[in-house]
Amino acid sequence: xxxxxxxxxxxxxxxxxxxxxxxxxxxxxxxxxxxxxxxxxxxxxxxxxxxxxxxxxxxxxxxxxxxxxxxxxxxxxxxxxxxxxxxxxxxxxxxxxxxxxxxxxxxxxxxxxxxxxxxxxxxxxxxxxxxxxxxxxxxxxxxxxxxxxxxxxxxxxxxxxxxxxxxxxxxxxxxxxxxxxxxxxxxxxxxxxxxxxxxxxxxxxxxxxxxxxxxxxxxxxxxxxxx
Numbered sequence: 001x002x003x004x005x006x007x008x009x010x011x012x013x014x015x016x017x018x019x020x021x022x023x024x025x026x027x028x029x030x031x032x033x034x035x036x037x038x039x040x041x042x043x044x045x046x047x048x049x050x051x052x053x054x055x056x057x058x059x060x061x062x063x064x065x066x067x068x069x070x071x072x073x074x075x076x077x078x079x080x081x082x083x084x085x086x087x088x089x090x091x092x093x094x095x096x097x098x099x100x101x102x103x104x105x106x107x108x109x110x111x112x113x114x115x116x117x118x119x120x121x122x123x124x125x126x127x128x129x130x131x132x133x134x135x136x137x138x139x140x141x142x143x144x145x146x147x148x149x150x151x152x153x154x155x156x157x158x159x160x161x162x163x164x165x166x167x168x169x170x171x172x173x174x175x176x177x178x179x180x181x182x183x184x185x186x187x188x189x190x191x192x193x194x195x196x197x198x199x200x201x202x203x204x205x206x207x208x209x210x211x212x213x214x215x216x217x218x219x220x221x222x223x224x225x226x227x
Contacts, residue, residue, distance in 0.1 A: 111167055113217060115153065119168060120218040122149040124225050175219040181206050182223075 126144045136144070146164055150157050182202040189198050206213050213219075 109158065116167070116171060116215065117217050117221065118152050119145075119149050119164065120171060120221050122146075122152055123168060124221065128225065171215050171218050174213070175215055175222055177210070178202065178206055178213050178215075178219055179223060 122145050125148060126141060142161070142165065145168075146157075146159075146161065149159075149164065182198065185202050185205070186195075186198045203213060203216075
């Protein structure tokens with residue numbers, strides 16, 4: 001019977017127990033796994049599978065799989081938008097009304113036809129004053145017109161300066177516009193048409209092109225004035 005012949009690549013174990021070479025125990029773990037597989041193939045045995053230490057043995061622990069960290073939505077920190085300061089310029093302070101405080105009544109007084117005629121007469125009297133008419137400044141002229149208007153109306157200073165000046169501006173502009181229409185119709189009138197016909201035609205034309213003429217009495221006073 002032949003002694004055991006190790007497979008190719010496996011060192012032979014010495015048979016003489018008296019040899020001087022150091023004896024090493026036969027350890028399959030120190031052998032090349034490919035050589036062991038080849039030897040098993042030649043002998044028809046089950047291929048050798050080297051044991052794994054620490055995994056799959058009794059008392060051994062399975063390697064813990066690293067748990068994936070949960071996805072956390074990172075929200076970037078946003079700075080609060082600066083609130084623009086509201087400008088205090090141009091604001092008007094309103095006084096808070098008391099609960100039972102009565103509301104102010106509108107002090108605007110509507111001009112009457114008699115007041116408009118009185119103002120027109122006052123303006124004519126001051127402007128036709130030949131002694132001082134050409135030597136008075138505009139403020140002095142209007143101070144005299146207002147004083148005479150208050151005196152003729154007889155109710156004191158019930159109108160302020162702005163009310164009187166604005167009313168006279170409106171009277172003067174509309175009377176001039178009406179006079180232009182009247183003068184054109186008068187110059188182009190038929191020979192058989194008198195002043196009444198010209199006036200009626202002028203009133204109709206002015207109303208159709210602009211509005212109803214509101215200052216007929218004032219215009220009648222102004223057109224008879226030499227100024």
